[in-house]
Amino acid sequence: MKRVLFVFGTRPEAIKIAPLIHKFKNDQAFVTKICVSAQHRQMLDQILSIFKIVPDYDLNAMKPNQTLFDLSSFILSKLNDVLDDFNPDLVFVHGDTTTAMIASMAAFYKQIKIAHVEAGLRTNKLYSPFPEEANRQIIGVLANYHFVPTQNAKENLLKENKNPENIIVVGNTVIDSLLFMKEELEKNSILKEQILKELARYYHFNEERKIILVTGHRRENFGQGFQDLCKALKQLALNNENVDIIYPVHLNPNVHEVVNAMLKDIKNVFLIPPLRYEEFVYLMDKSYFIITDSGGIQEEAPSLSKPILVTRNDTERPEAVQAGSAKLVGTDTQKIVQEAQRLLEDTKEYEKMSKNVNPYGDGKASEKILEYLKQKG
Numbered sequence: 102m103k104r105v106l107f108v109f110g111t112r113p114e115a116i117k118i119a120p121l122i123h124k125f126k127n128d129q130a131f132v133t134k135i136c137v138s139a140q141h142r143q144m145l146d147q148i149l150s151i152f153k154i155v156p157d158y159d160l161n162a163m164k165p166n167q168t169l170f171d172l173s174s175f176i177l178s179k180l181n182d183v184l185d186d187f188n189p190d191l192v193f194v195h196g197d198t199t200t201a202m203i204a205s206m207a208a209f210y211k212q213i214k215i216a217h218v219e220a221g222l223r224t225n226k227l228y229s230p231f232p233e234e235a236n237r238q239i240i241g242v243l244a245n246y247h248f249v250p251t252q253n254a255k256e257n258l259l260k261e262n263k264n265p266e267n268i269i270v271v272g273n274t275v276i277d278s279l280l281f282m283k284e285e286l287e288k289n290s291i292l293k294e295q296i297l298k299e300l301a302r303y304y305h306f307n308e309e310r311k312i313i314l315v316t317g318h319r320r321e322n323f324g325q326g327f328q329d330l331c332k333a334l335k336q337l338a339l340n341n342e343n344v345d346i347i348y349p350v351h352l353n354p355n356v357h358e359v360v361n362a363m364l365k366d367i368k369n370v371f372l373i374p375p376l377r378y379e380e381f382v383y384l385m386d387k388s389y390f391i392i393t394d395s396g397g398i399q400e401e402a403p404s405l406s407k408p409i410l411v412t413r414n415d416t417e418r419p420e421a422v423q424a425g426s427a428k429l430v431g432t433d434t435q436k437i438v439q440e441a442q443r444l445l446e447d448t449k450e451y452e453k454m455s456k457n458v459n460p461y462g463d464g465k466a467s468e469k470i471l472e473y474l475k476q477k478g
Contacts, residue, residue: 103474105131106189108180110138110162110200113397115148116378117219118195120277121467122154130475136183138162138176138200143352147377152278158183162200169232173203180207191216191474194240195274196396197233197417205243215240218274218470220247221254222396222417229415231321237417248470250400250461251420271469272462279401280464282382296383303373304347306387311344313337313441314388316395317360317412318351326432327356330412331363333437334392338367340438341445346370347384390444390451392430392437399427400461408454410440420460425453 105125109118115137125133136158139145149156160179162172176199184192184207192208194201195218208215217240227235241247247263249255250273258268286293300306317330338346348364350357350372364370376384382401385391390408391398399418402409409427421427430436444451 102130102132103191104187104189105133105191105193106136106183106187107133107193108136108138108200108204109195109198110140110145110160110176111198112141112144112148112378113395114195114198114201115145115152115154116278116397117273117275118193119148119152119154120281121193121218121274121470123152124467124471128471128475134158134187134189136160136180136204138179138204140172140176140198140200144375151378157187169199172199176200176203177207180204184208184211184213189213193218194244195219197222197230197237197240199232199236202236202239205240209243214245215243216246216248216470216474217241217244218248219250220244221249221251221258221268223254223257224415224417226415229321230319230413230417234417246474248466248473250466253420269469269473271473272464272466273400274466274470275397275400276404276459276462276464277467278378279382279404282379283386283405286379286383286386292379293383296380299377299380300384304345304371307345309343311389311445312384312387313344313346314384314391314393315346315348316351316391316393316398317348318353318356319394319413322394322412322432323355326412327359328363329432329434330392330437331360333434333441334364334370335367336434336438337441338364338370340442342369344369344389344445347373347388349373349376349381349384351375390441390454392441400459402426403457403459403461406455408444408451410437410444412437424457424460426455426457426459428454 125131134157137156138160142163191214193216194204247268248271255268350360392410394412399421403426410430414431
């Protein structure tokens with residue numbers, strides 16, 4: 102039996118890797134273990150609980166105000182012991198986090214094969230997003246198997262002279278998780294009641310009011326970027342008193358200090374704590390449209406028929422933009438206001454953005470990855 106180690110550390114990674122972990126755990130062809138860096142602690146633990154995942158190794162890497170130097174060196178050192186203890190044949194990493202990049206380096210140093218899930222995404226601008234673009238490119242150099250979400254991602258890797266036999270288009274595992282959770286919400290009335298009870302602590306739904314859902318956390322938007330976003334949200338709220346803006350505010354002090362200082366006193370802006378995954382999926386489904394800098398939400402929202410305004414200047418996920426489901430607005434205050442107002446007022450524009458097919462897959466990415474590696478032997 103092949104020994105497989107999954108290494109991840111953030112909430113988005115956990116959401117996307119969870120269905121794949123369950124596929125491998127339930128297949129007797131593999132001995133599967135899990136290592137979390139806990140680069141995010143509280144938000145990661147929520148996802149582990151929801152998907153009933155118990156790590157075999159927990160590096161507990163999250164520290165207040167740590168730098169990328171601190172985080173990288175800590176994870177690399179700890180993974181040396183983990184890899185020696187388990188001695189895997191294959192290490193799975195996901196996406197573009199510091200955890201994923203460092204885990205790839207650690208596996209490479211031990212000459213262990215690397216499987217990269219959500220491979221091939223590129224802006225080809227090394228500092229945008231920072232440090233994620235560089236992380237992805239480094240992992241791409243080291244990985245043995247590249248599981249890409251789209252044909253566009255495959256083309257990116259072919260341009261970098263990666264072996265075409267090791268590039269496999271599977272869709273994005275986040276759609277696996279999203280469809281699983283959406284089905285749970287539809288059939289599990291107790292879960293839905295629990296979610297409504299929890300959300301009622303912060304917000305009471307009113308079918309006559311449209312909801313704009315906002316998220317923001319990316320490092321490149323710290324400082325002026327978040328200030329300009331908050332100016333746009335304030336202007337939208339004051340101009341549209343019949344619209345509610347709900348913003349689950351990231352725990353990073355570079356985010357929540359700015360957001361609370363600028364938006365806390367506006368009556369139709371609801372600043373709430375980060376939500377559990379099932380609560381967030383419910384809120385996405387109830388929203389009219391979404392303003393976000395999140396990569397995962399760019400992938401999820403089209404499956405829920407929700408238009409997205411992306412508060413980034415570049416995206417390594419151009420497929421949603423090309424399909425017409427998403428627009429890049431950066432953190433330009435007036436552009437955010439203009440595009441959001443258009444979605445609120447122009448029914449044809451809204452319908453055009455909300456009725457596109459999701460380019461990121463059919464919810465069977467995890468199954469395809471498992472079957473491919475079983476065939477490889």
